[in-house]
Amino acid sequence: MTPQTTFPQAGLTETIREDLIDSLPSRDANNIGVEHGAKYRTSEWYTGSGEIVPGNDSRSFEVTATFTLKAQVKLIQGIFDPSNPNLAEIYNSRGRCIAIIDQTVDKLYGESVRQYFDTHEIPLQMNVCRAWEADKTPETVHRLLEFLGKDGCDVSRNEPVLVIGGGVLSDVAGLACALQHRRTPYIMVGTTIVAAIDAGPSPRTCTNGKQFKNSIGAYHPPVLTLVDRTFFRSLATGHIRNGMAEIIKMAVTDDKVLFELLEDYGSRLVETHFATLGDDQELAKVADEVIYRALFSYMKYEGTNMFxxxxxxxxxxxxxxxxxxxxxxxxxxxxxxxxxxxxxxxxxxxxxxxxxxxxxxxxxxxxxxxxxxxxxxxxxxxxxxxxxxxxxxxxxxxxxxxxxxxxxxxxxxxxxxxxxxxxxxxxxxxxxxAMFPDGGAGVEMYLKDLGLE
Ligand SMILES: NC(=O)c1ccc[n+]([C@@H]2O[C@H](COP(=O)([O-])OP(=O)(O)OC[C@H]3O[C@@H](n4cnc5c(N)ncnc54)[C@H](O)[C@@H]3O)[C@@H](O)[C@H]2O)c1
The missing domain is CATH 1.20.1090.10 (Dehydroquinate synthase-like - alpha domain)
Structure with missing residues (x-):
């Protein structure tokens, strides 16, 4: 029978280094792996294992490797409220926070973000990025790579970049993180519904190609997605509707309860920007349930099929x-x-x-x-x-x-x-x-991004 040996990734490297072979405790792959895997890990966010199967002829072998990542998603309120410990706990030990923020979001919330890190005495290096649909290009990704790389803040491979914005930013900044050091982790704060429940936690980072949207990219999900619906208050109603489309898709294909919630409360959720306008506590509970259900349903399939x-x-x-x-x-x-x-x-x-x-x-x-x-x-x-x-x-x-x-x-x-x-x-x-008086047209259906004409 062909001998088969399993090594955690780092252990595999050690076994082929001549100078270390004698010092290895035994050729028992599992023992070596556990020890070396923990000791020589590249990043706290990712693990993996591999297998090498020698052929019978001493001239060939086969290698397989499995990469494991954990992606967390959390619904929280008031991410940048100074009393909220979530981000401070992550960045305190790292001594700084490197962030990329959507230009519009910076105008609305940039001050709170700066204030938050100031209060926690965590130095913040933040790149403000225009992220219109027309900016979803390789050039934008290159600019972000300059910020992350040696000529910018020289991010470490184990330092999660904080990305704050909508779906366009999560796609391009996520791709820049995928390319920097071949894989740099990032934390996503989705400020639109699309980014909160779909593009944000998604592993599919990308830019647009000439004819097709999202055609150039890499699979690189955030290690943590923080969803805070208080951002939806300032969103244009057209973008609330936009997000609703991504929620409907999960309701129709996977979650009947979500579908019924949308039938009963959907239009009120649009009007009140997910219960952030006004003070309807009951509707706020429904808003949280709708977001949670949509996210759970989406990640049930997307998250477990990351690649x-x-x-x-x-x-x-x-x-x-x-x-x-x-x-x-x-x-x-x-x-x-x-x-x-x-x-x-x-x-x-x-x-x-x-x-x-x-x-x-x-x-x-x-x-x-x-x-x-x-x-x-x-x-x-x-x-x-x-x-x-x-x-x-x-x-x-x-x-x-x-x-x-x-x-x-x-x-x-x-x-x-x-x-x-x-x-x-x-x-x-x-x-x-044709039976609908408007022929089936929607409200504000056309893209208004400048620069796309
Ligand atoms: N990767 C994926 O799996 C995936 C999934 C769905 C959508 N997408 C992509 O996401 C993009 C759409 O994302 P989107 O709908 O978030 O659009 P967007 O990122 O263009 O944001 C919409 C607008 O709202 C502004 N904005 C963001 N947050 C705001 C806030 N809290 N208050 C006020 N304004 C705010 C933005 O500056 C922008 O002008 C598309 O390019 C789509 O292809 C990707």
């Missing part, structure tokens, strides 16, 4: 065709996703997976929150097919694996959607949406 090794990903609902038409139609991300979800519901009905009444319930929920269910760009079948082809490549060419609902709170995956079915479902969807 997208598998494509049964319910959170890709609404994200199969829209990444191609979102930039072309200059839609807000949430509206692109909501039209994608609505189209997906009609397609699922056509395939016999979903009852028409369930489709109508999904469309009614999306519309009740001011999100779009239809945009004429869906009729550009060539574009839809191009989007589908791109997604097939992105999902590994084993299939399209488009998540589609097969009830409320459950989904399955379409391996293929033939062009004629795709086109017929667009016609069905157009007919369904």
């Amino acid at each position: 997208e090794t598998y494509q049964d990903r319910p959170h890709a609902y609404g994200h199969t065709w829209s990444p191609r038409y979102e930039p072309a139609a200059k839609l807000m991300h949430g509206h692109a996703v909501s039209t994608g979800m609505a189209y997906g519901a009609t397609l699922a009905t056509k395939l016999g997976w979903l009852q028409p009444t369930e489709r109508d319930r999904i469309l009614a929920l999306i519309r009740s929150l001011g999100l779009s269910v239809y945009h004429p760009i869906l009729e550009d079948i060539d574009l839809m097919i191009a989007g589908q082809q791109n997604m097939r490549r992105k999902r590994g060419d084993g299939g399209l694996w488009a998540p589609l609902p097969c009830g409320i709170g459950v989904c399955d995956y379409a391996k293929e959607v033939p062009p004629d079915v795709l086109e017929a479902a667009v016609a069905d969807h157009k007919a369904v949406c």
